[in-house]
Amino acid sequence: MSVTAAKGFTAAGIAAGIKENGNPDLALVVNTGPRRAAAGVFTSNRVKAAPVQWSEQVMKSGQVSAVVLNSGGANACTGPKGFQDAHATAEKVAEVLGRGAIEVAVCSTGLIGLLLPMDKLLPGIETAAGSLSEHGGEKAAIAIKTTDTVHKTSVVTKDGWTVGGMAKGAGMLAPGLATMLVVLTTDADLENDVLDKALRAATRTTFDRVDSDGCMSTNDTVLLLASGSAEVTPEYEEFAEAVRQVCDDLGQQLIRDAEGASKDIKVEVINAATEDDAVEVGRSIARNNLLKCAIHGEDPNWGRVLSAIGTTSAAFEPDRLNVAINGVWVCKNGGVGEDRDKVDMRYREVHIVADLAAGSETATIWTNDLTADYVHENSAYSS
Amino acid sequence: MSVTAAKGFTAAGIAAGIKENGNPDLALVVNTGPRRAAAGVFTSNRVKAAPVQWSEQVMKSGQVSAVVLNSGGANACTGPKGFQDAHATAEKVAEVLGRGAIEVAVCSTGLIGLLLPMDKLLPGIETAAGSLSEHGGEKAAIAIKTTDTVHKTSVVTKDGWTVGGMAKGAGMLAPGLATMLVVLTTDADLENDVLDKALRAATRTTFDRVDSDGCMSTNDTVLLLASGSAEVTPEYEEFAEAVRQVCDDLGQQLIRDAEGASKDIKVEVINAATEDDAVEVGRSIARNNLLKCAIHGEDPNWGRVLSAIGTTSAAFEPDRLNVAINGVWVCKNGGVGEDRDKVDMRYREVHIVADLAAGSETATIWTNDLTADYVHENSAYSS
CATH class of the missing domain: 3.60.70.12 (L-amino peptidase D-ALA esterase/amidase)
Structure with missing residues (x-):
């Protein structure tokens, strides 16, 4: 309608x-x-x-x-x-x-x-x-x-x-x-x-x-x-x-319907000091090409999430960060958490939770994985 | 040695x-x-x-x-x-x-x-x-x-x-x-x-x-x-x-030697009001996935350069921007310039010049194109 x-x-x-x-x-x-x-x-x-x-x-x-x-x-x-x-x-x-x-x-x-x-x-x-x-x-x-x-x-x-x-x-x-x-x-x-x-x-x-x-x-x-x-x-x-x-x-x-994407990625930032912090961290994670490639490869590469968080100005202590991918807390207190082999990445939707342990604000950013199809669509478009 | x-x-x-x-x-x-x-x-x-x-x-x-x-x-x-x-x-x-x-x-x-x-x-x-x-x-x-x-x-x-x-x-x-x-x-x-x-x-x-x-x-x-x-x-x-x-x-x-790259892209920002402006604009262009895909496809897509410049806080007037790709001024005064078919994109090195027409400072940022090989290397690495 x-x-x-x-x-x-x-x-x-x-x-x-x-x-x-x-x-x-x-x-x-x-x-x-x-x-x-x-x-x-x-x-x-x-x-x-x-x-x-x-x-x-x-x-x-x-x-x-x-x-x-x-x-x-x-x-x-x-x-x-x-x-x-x-x-x-x-x-x-x-x-x-x-x-x-x-x-x-x-x-x-x-x-x-x-x-x-x-x-x-x-x-x-x-x-x-x-x-x-x-x-x-x-x-x-x-x-x-x-x-x-x-x-x-x-x-x-x-x-x-x-x-x-x-x-x-x-x-x-x-x-x-x-x-x-x-x-x-x-x-x-x-x-x-x-x-x-x-x-x-x-x-x-x-x-x-x-x-x-x-x-x-x-x-x-x-x-x-x-x-x-x-x-x-x-x-x-x-x-x-x-x-x-x-x-x-x-x-x-x-x-x-994003071009060339094979995964829809929900980046949820929790326990941020401010909503702006949560959005900044969410965007940094969502824009990290390395992470987007890893998700495409169904690789729960939490190190790339931490690396993306580390480039922001948000309030957090590196050794208090926690990251869950599809419900598995693969990173706890800035280090190795639960077994990453437990993460099931077979489905189109991927849910990343980044816990900043710095407050009570939250924000969710949606993005997609980075794929060879994306490169193809966007390298060939106007030619 | x-x-x-x-x-x-x-x-x-x-x-x-x-x-x-x-x-x-x-x-x-x-x-x-x-x-x-x-x-x-x-x-x-x-x-x-x-x-x-x-x-x-x-x-x-x-x-x-x-x-x-x-x-x-x-x-x-x-x-x-x-x-x-x-x-x-x-x-x-x-x-x-x-x-x-x-x-x-x-x-x-x-x-x-x-x-x-x-x-x-x-x-x-x-x-x-x-x-x-x-x-x-x-x-x-x-x-x-x-x-x-x-x-x-x-x-x-x-x-x-x-x-x-x-x-x-x-x-x-x-x-x-x-x-x-x-x-x-x-x-x-x-x-x-x-x-x-x-x-x-x-x-x-x-x-x-x-x-x-x-x-x-x-x-x-x-x-x-x-x-x-x-x-x-x-x-x-x-x-x-x-x-x-x-x-x-x-x-x-x-x-x-960057992973998966097929082009080395020299982004030269000229006539910026400050060196910081030049660096900010250079980075914005260098990080634009759409442009990096276009360069991979040997497409002198200057619209994506302007779009990237537009996201910065640098001093410039949109209708005074000029862009050259491999020596051809494909964008003049924020609009269509020389014929884009004149741009020779066959070689590995690509040279983009962004003229902000706002001062006399300059900066050069080097980056690579975005390729399916990059996606492959970085989606498969840790698996």
């Missing part, structure tokens, strides 16, 4: 010819109201793609009528012409919908450094507008895929209101050209500031902790639109939890 | 049986000179192996008579017993040489989390001491290899004095278990403080800027010993430059 699970939204997904292989590559999501509230979170990469620069301006306008998304080209590092193209894309959507361009967010994903084929994209917008439907959510989710093997959608329905959404890619810190684009919709009747608070709270502990390969995209965008169609204003906590659940579910789907 | 190129040093390398395959695994370097001055630089990983903890104490004693090095086991994350073993190793060397244990530095490399086979190591020290020779430098260099395919030595001879050395591994930020161990010797007559200053200056711009896979070892050690045998005290600048040359040469050898 994707972005059209919530009332007050239509969507479409079509093949505009941006991708040379003829696959769907253009999606449109329209808020049919009565409210056009929205919030957005964008990549923290300082090299921002043109559509991100445009959409950041749109967010400042206070309302969002529509989102247009294309795969087949990131429109990043494309200079003033790239920004003109993002603007022209929004203008075209505004024209066919009879809205203002400054209410149209634009998202793009694909190769960096290439201009979009506007001669295909602009007519495609007319086609997409002609096929907008209250059942178009799946098609929209399909049209934003790049190296994704499956499309990703999620829905949470509560008492009279719904949060739904679609995603593509594999993490805020994206592998390949697999920029993460997410559009969430709700028919709850909420103001921008509530949406913003709930979205930031949700992304902080979900998408921001999905770290497939440590690389940050120029195009990452997460949008939350509210139509007010349900004529219900939920309590903040309940709404925020629903948004968090949808983000968490979509984040898990991104990890499971 | 290695560590015995300089007068006043003997060395040996033997097979003590620490490695199960019977390869050489124990090296001894002894300072026979009138002076026993020394300086050391150690890993900044907070999880330090027992031999690092021991050798840091040795450095505080003010003089170093000998260095004992073993491959076949890192003696890291081995708790109090590991430290006792490092101490016992130094005691044994002291006993056979008639020196004090606190003058004996210890270096280990190999798997983390395993105790050393002291029943083989201690008798091995007697054997090594029996074969000490003024021509033993090559054998010592061979005995410290782990996954190294070649042993690494370098010598610079000046007017009446020499700096020589040996190295194993592939970077201060080491791939595999390829901890970097380096022992440098000189027959120049110099005090500890001069050695320390020269060694820190040299490692800062050489070994510290060799970043094969971003992973930092628990065991990295670089030692510089001075025998005074040449009875010459060179000018500081001349001596420091000789040390830098030997470190630079050994660093290049480490990169060329």
